[in-house]
Amino acid sequence: MTHHKRPEVATRLARIEGHVSALRRMVETERSYPEIVQQISAVRSSLDSVVEVIVEDLLEGTVRGAGSAGRADAVELKEVIARSR
Numbered sequence: 353m354t355h356h357k358r359p360e361v362a363t364r365l366a367r368i369e370g371h372v373s374a375l376r377r378m379v380e381t382e383r384s385y386p387e388i389v390q391q392i393s394a395v396r397s398s399l400d401s402v403v404e405v406i407v408e409d410l411l412e413g414t415v416r417g418a419g420s421a422g423r424a425d426a427v428e429l430k431e432v433i434a435r436s437r
Contacts, residue, residue, distance in 0.1 A: 357405055357408075361402060364405065374391065375388065404433060407430075411426040411430065
């Protein structure tokens with residue numbers, strides 16, 4: 353992972369960690385299942401966002417020297433990943 357994406361990933365993971373702790377408290381205080389599931393869905397979405405940042409970082413690093421064909425492939429891959437969410 354390049355240095356410029358590492359702080360973003362760390363920040364997102366810290367935020368997710370806070371959400372998971374809040375989820376644990378929700379279970380312990382017997383919040384409703386719909387509320388808990390909604391929060392789990394938010395955590396999943398946040399994790400997906402972290403994956404996107406990591407993949408984007410990997411693609412940017414890989415295609416820097418690959419020329420225009422490599423960049424076009426990277427753009428296509430990013431679009432496929434975005435659609436799969």
